[in-house]
Amino acid sequence: MKQDNKRVILCAAAILIAAAVPIAASAEDNAVLTPVSDLKWTDAGVPGVSTAPVYGDMKQGESHFYLKYATGFAAPVHYHTADHIVVLVSGALTLILDGKEHRLAPGSSFSLKDKAPHAARCEAGDDCVMFVDARGPWDAVPVAQ
Numbered sequence: 001m002k003q004d005n006k007r008v009i010l011c012a013a014a015i016l017i018a019a020a021v022p023i024a025a026s027a028e029d030n031a032v033l034t035p036v037s038d039l040k041w042t043d044a045g046v047p048g049v050s051t052a053p054v055y056g057d058m059k060q061g062e063s064h065f066y067l068k069y070a071t072g073f074a075a076p077v078h079y080h081t082a083d084h085i086v087v088l089v090s091g092a093l094t095l096i097l098d099g100k101e102h103r104l105a106p107g108s109s110f111s112l113k114d115k116a117p118h119a120a121r122c123e124a125g126d127d128c129v130m131f132v133d134a135r136g137p138w139d140a141v142p143v144a145q
Contacts, residue, residue, distance in 0.1 A: 039066060046140075048073035054131075058138040065138075067130045069093070069122035076119055077143040082136030083113035091128030094121040117143045 032055065039052040048070035056063030062082075069075070071091070087109045095102045095110060096119040103123070104110070112118060122128035132138075 041066075041068065049075075056134075058134065061137060063132075063134050063138060065132050065134070067132050069120070069128040069130075071122055071124055071127050073128075074119070074121040075140075077117050077145060078119070078140045079115040079117045079143060080112065080134070081115060081139050081141065082134045083111075084135060084138075085109065085111045085133040087131045089129040089131055091126040092123040093128045093130070094123060096120065115141075 034054050039054075041050045041052045043049075044051050044067075050068045051058065052066040052068075054064045054066065058065055066089070067086075069091070077096075088104050088106050090106050093104045093108075095104060097116070102110075
């Protein structure tokens, strides 16, 4: 990837993060910064999937977090109770909606609401890292095929 494209992607991710993280009211806490070196990755309970929280509590309500799929990981058809917005930070992700495959490159985004069923696959190459803005408690509910 060209250096200019990487800068655009990093700037877009930084803008999304800055816009999504609420600013505290006090003068002492007027910004929230999360350097990548401070991310704490946790196994999500599914082999090949991990998360790193940035804001909020994923289990309790609105939250912002990174979601990582290992290269080659494929999530079967499922939905999330919470409406959410996702920005792909790295990797090549194929999102399957209504049986149609959409291959996404870093910097791409998608939004799902109303428990929209979907599947996803992290293509060979780099792990797929996504930044997620979840509008409620995070879950993944399998859809019977």
